[in-house]
Amino acid sequence: MTPSDLDSIARALTATGDVGARIVIDATASDAVAARHAEWLAQGIHVVTACKLGQGTALQRWREIHAACEEGRTRYGDSATVGAGLPLLRTLRALRAGGDRIHAIAGVLSGSLAWLFNHYDGLRPFSGFLRDARAAGYTEPDPRDDLSGEDLRRKLLILARTAGFELEADAVAVQSLVPSALAGLPVEHVDGALPMLDGPLRAQFAQAWKRGERLRFVARLEAGHAQVGLESLPADDPLAGGSGIDNRVAIWSDRYRNQPLVIQGPGAGAEVTAAALLDDVLALL
Numbered sequence: 001m002t003p004s005d006l007d008s009i010a011r012a013l014t015a016t017g018d019v020g021a022r023i024v025i026d027a028t029a030s031d032a033v034a035a036r037h038a039e040w041l042a043q044g045i046h047v048v049t050a051c052k053l054g055q056g057t058a059l060q061r062w063r064e065i066h067a068a069c070e071e072g073r074t075r076y077g078d079s080a081t082v083g084a085g086l087p088l089l090r091t092l093r094a095l096r097a098g099g100d101r102i103h104a105i106a107g108v109l110s111g112s113l114a115w116l117f118n119h120y121d122g123l124r125p126f127s128g129f130l131r132d133a134r135a136a137g138y139t140e141p142d143p144r145d146d147l148s149g150e151d152l153r154r155k156l157l158i159l160a161r162t163a164g165f166e167l168e169a170d171a172v173a174v175q176s177l178v179p180s181a182l183a184g185l186p187v188e189h190v191d192g193a194l195p196m197l198d199g200p201l202r203a204q205f206a207q208a209w210k211r212g213e214r215l216r217f218v219a220r221l222e223a224g225h226a227q228v229g230l231e232s233l234p235a236d237d238p239l240a241g242g243s244g245i246d247n248r249v250a251i252w253s254d255r256y257r258n259q260p261l262v263i264q265g266p267g268a269g270a271e272v273t274a275a276a277l278l279d280d281v282l283a284l285l
């Protein structure tokens with residue numbers, strides 16, 4: 001879609017007269033589309049989105065989106081952006097609305113990486129599992145966005161900001177799984193180069209396996225410090241559980257001080273994501 005196509009969306013919606021709620025549903029991974037969210041919201045057009053590039057990148061963009069909702073008296077449907085519709089953002093909002101204060105959040109928040117580390121056995125190549133995860137629709141359009149931790153950085157920023165911590169994007173320490181030779185390739189050459197991942201991940205898996213541990217790609221926010229990366233966890237660690245594409249997130253707050261509130265369920269895939277978008281649209285009607 002070109003910039004003028006994006007201009008025409010707002011024109012077409014405002015030309016319809018008073019016919020009820022005007023809503024743009026953004027199911028792309030496009031920064032050019034996310035850059036328009038605030039403009040549409042300010043014009044009285046609600047936005048429902050699965051794309052994390054609106055709220056999960058620069059803090060300035062997050063603030064513009066929220067200011068635009070006030071200006072245009074509109075709402076921003078973001079349930080699909082974290083946990084693919086799991087009740088994560090709405091739980092944080094409900095806790096804060098009730099006077100609770102969030103202390104920390106830790107979780108497996110990438111459905112594709114959860115699926116990969118739940119299936120990877122250290123025997124068959126990691127790159128083969130990655131191709132399967134991509135074919136199943138769990139990864140981002142460019143799977144390097146998952147493996148580099150960027151997708152998880154965006155989700156952690158959205159969670160942190162929703163929890164009341166207005167972090168800048170670079171406040172999250174990100175440990176990438178993508179070797180620099182793979183990171184630098186044009187997208188059309190990525191598939192053929194995926195075996196670059198196999199050796200390093202086999203070695204990390206073998207070390208964890210010897211200790212009886214599990215590899216999990218984890219996001220953590222505590223005392224304003226945020227990080228995402230691969231961790232080797234004891235098998236009985238709460239974040240080592242779950243299966244398939246499950247996300248598993250623990251929230252500590254005034255109310256949940258000793259035992260965290262834990263939310264678990266499928267966190268990627270077309271069906272749950274589409275259902276989350278539909279929920280947000282129906283809430284606007």
Ligand SMILES: NC(=O)C1=CN([C@@H]2O[C@H](COP(=O)(O)OP(=O)(O)OC[C@H]3O[C@@H](n4cnc5c(N)ncnc54)[C@H](O)[C@@H]3O)[C@@H](O)[C@H]2O)C=CC1
Pocket residue numbers: 001002027028029030032033050051052080081084111137138139140141267268269270273
């Ligand atoms: N796949 C999943 O499980 C989940 C995905 N999301 C988010 O949903 C979004 C889409 O992800 P997928 O469906 O996996 O990707 P996809 O690549 O399967 O689909 C994206 C679609 O957007 C279209 N598109 C891209 N740029 C566009 C533009 N400028 N204008 C109009 N259309 C455009 C593409 O042609 C493609 O059809 C991403 O932002 C992703 O982070 C969120 C939750 C879960």
Ligand SMILES: N[C@@H](CC=O)C(=O)O
Pocket residue numbers: 081083084109110111112113138139140146151267268269
């Ligand atoms: N690529 C993402 C999809 C959902 O946001 C993930 O793996 O979690």
